[in-house]
Amino acid sequence: MAGFKETLKDAVRQMSFRTSLDKLKKKGVQNVNVLGVDRIIALIEAAVHRSLKSRMVGIDRDAVAESTKAEFLRLLRSNEDLQREKSQIEQARERAEEEIDLMRRELGEKRSLLRVKLEQDAMELVTRYSGENQAIAMKVAEICRSFAESGDASVSSVEERLMELVMDVVSGEREEAEVARKALQDREVGNLQRRIKKLNDTLVTTEQRLQQASTMKQFDRGISSIYREVQGLDGSDSHAGKKRELMVDLFKANLKLQKRGKGA
Amino acid sequence: MTDSKDTGEAGEVKKDHGVLYIGMDFGTSRTSVSASNGVRETVYSTVGYPKDIVSMKLLKKDVLFGKDAIERRLSLKLYRPLEKGVIKMGDDADAESKANLKAARDLIGEAIRIAKPRADELVYCVIGAPAKASIHNREAIIEAAREHVDSVMLCSEPFAVAYGLDWLEDVLVVDIGAGTTDLCRMHGTMPEETDQLMFDTAxxxxxxxxxxxxxxxxxxxxxxxxxxxxxxxxxxxxxxxxxxxxxxxxxxxxxxxxxxxxxxxxxxxVLIEPILEGLRRLIATFDPEFQAKLKGRVLLAGGGSMVKGLDTAVEKAMNERLGGGKVIRIEEPVYGGSNGALKIAHDMPEDFWEQLK
Structure with missing residues (x-):
């Protein structure tokens, strides 16, 4: 009984709303009538008993009242369970959304790191090219100087020295191109790419989970029965009479079982 | 509370959408349900609870049922709450009995859940239990089911099978489950104690x-x-x-x-001999004028009836030892009991359901 009253109090509290005296004053309220929760509970109980008394003459009112209270408590618990389930699903969804946000941020960071690295590589390449150009120019100048000093400027010797220079530069370039191709597999770039791939995969998985959580939030409402009302035996059934007797017997046996259970 | 269309003032769900009937065969090996929303499901009667916090985190569930539970049994404390067709519970409420009772309650809850009832429908359920289950056991089943449905009734499993097929007179039903084989003699009225036999060769x-x-x-x-x-x-x-x-x-x-x-x-x-002995006893104690008719309508049901050639073998043995007989195997052994229970639920008048609420 005490438990029931406490639950009823909780229910009344849940249905009431809170306000302050200042707010009431702002609304122009000067005086308020105060009615305690205990008094409200007593009024509800008295109303229920009066109603039962007037409408259920000859019926065990106490039993009906107790059964009604028990049903009320059961429904309240069932409602609490549903609320808890709903809040768990919402929490799961929020967690998934947070995870996705975090992953999106990480993905963005990794992408900008990769961009910086690629830009640095490009700069290094430009610097290196200008150094190489200068070295080639110096070599050409040296050849020209040696021709001037030796006085031997025949076509064949010029052709031979230039050919040597060109072949030297080309073979050097070829070696560097090979190294550059290998450099494409730069470890840091590879690592970044792997991380990005991993993050992408996780993002896809988490998005799927989010979708599942969102679907769950719709709650499985179940499948509707084909019947709107209680059916009962079909009068046109060829065994209707016999079946009616069987139904009565089965009901009596179950009623006896239920009464015994309640009595125990 | 939040949806004024579906709920009342105190959070009460208004059950104004319709009436869902559920027929359930609560068996030692399998629990099957047939419902008036078209759902027909079966689940192994196995319940598993995570052994510790590690397995609970791994499985992300408090309780597993059926095949799920069997497949993850290494991480679970596994229960088969029924034995020989009834809940394993002693008179002294020891820890094991309580655990089995809880597993049975959870299993019934799961069976009703898989029938996918709507929250705003009245749910009326008929559960088929072994013909000779104890009163204590029947009460436990009723109590477990009442937590999930609006009104519930129990009936004997073989009776449900016969009712489902509209065979109400001069029929001998042999329901071969995992824990028990139940025999029931139908003669147009509710079968009495003397019309039923149960043995544990199943x-x-x-x-x-x-x-x-x-x-x-x-x-x-x-x-x-x-x-x-x-x-x-x-x-x-x-x-x-x-x-x-x-x-x-x-x-x-x-x-x-x-x-x-x-x-x-x-x-x-090993199934044949006890069945034959049971048939002999139920036929021999029946009105002599109708014994031949009874022998001519023997119905094999339950998961055990899926053993190939069993109907022919029982019929042959009846011909040799009881002077004749006709044995018919039902078409859907797994759902025969739940289909029958569903039909009983459908035919039960409204005021009977109301009185049992």
Missing amino acids: GDAVDAELAKQIQDTCPGAQFTVQMIKDIKERYGFVGEAAERVVVDLPVDGKPTPFDLTDQLKTACT
Whole structure:
């Protein structure tokens, strides 16, 4: 009984709303009538008993009242369970959304790191090219100087020295191109790419989970029965009479079982 | 509270959408449900709870049922809450009894959940229980179901099978479950104590015999109860074998083929003798004028009736020892009981349901 009253109090509290005296004053309220929760509970109980008394003459009112209270408590618990389930699903969804946000941020960071690295590589390449150009120019100048000093400027010797220079530069370039191709597999770039791939995969998985959580939030409402009302035996059934007797017997046996259970 | 369309002032769900009838066959091995929303499901009567916090985090569930529970049994404390057709509970409420009772309650809850009832529908359920389940057991089943439905009734399992097929007169129903075989004589009225027989030579007894046979004849073969059940359900037969049954069983970790034809036949044959004895007793105590009619309408139901050739073998034995008989196997052994229970639920008048609320 005490438990029931406490639950009823909780229910009344849940249905009431809170306000302050200042707010009431702002609304122009000067005086308020105060009615305690205990008094409200007593009024509800008295109303229920009066109603039962007037409408259920000859019926065990106490039993009906107790059964009604028990049903009320059961429904309240069932409602609490549903609320808890709903809040768990919402929490799961929020967690998934947070995870996705975090992953999106990480993905963005990794992408900008990769961009910086690629830009640095490009700069290094430009610097290196200008150094190489200068070295080639110096070599050409040296050849020209040696021709001037030796006085031997025949076509064949010029052709031979230039050919040597060109072949030297080309073979050097070829070696560097090979190294550059290998450099494409730069470890840091590879690592970044792997991380990005991993993050992408996780993002896809988490998005799927989010979708599942969102679907769950719709709650499985179940499948509707084909019947709107209680059916009962079909009068046109060829065994209707016999079946009616069987139904009565089965009901009596179950009623006896239920009464015994309640009595125990 | 939040949806004024569906709920009342105190959070009460208005059950104004319709009426869902559920028929349930609460069995030792399987629990089947048939519902008036078209759902028909079956779940192994196995319940598992995570052994510790680690397994709970891994499984992300407080309780697992059926095949899920069997597949993850290493991380679970596993219960088969029914034995010989009834909830395993002693008169002294020890921890094991309480755990089995809880598992049974959870299993009934799961069976009703898989019927997918709507929250705004009235749910009326009829549960088929073994013909001779104790009062204590019946009360426990009713209590467990009441937590999930608006009104519930129990009926004897073989009675539900016969009712579902509209065979109400001069029929002998043989319901072969995992824990028990129930025989029920239908003669147009509610079967009484004397019309029903129950014995425990059923599916589990076949499993035990098959395990013994394999142990004796297949040296080194390793197996579990679940493997034995799978073999029986797939290949079980009596009479003449259509083809040899060769099954791979591990020996020292290596799958090794074994011919289990004879072992299966021997194991499945253990069903015949008790059934015949039960039939004899129920026929012999029936009105002599109607005995021939009763012999001519023997109905085999339950998971055990799926053993190939069982109907022919029982019929042959009846002809030899009872002077004739006709045995018919029902079309859907797994759902025969739940379909019948659903039909009873449908035919039950409204005021009966109301009074049992």
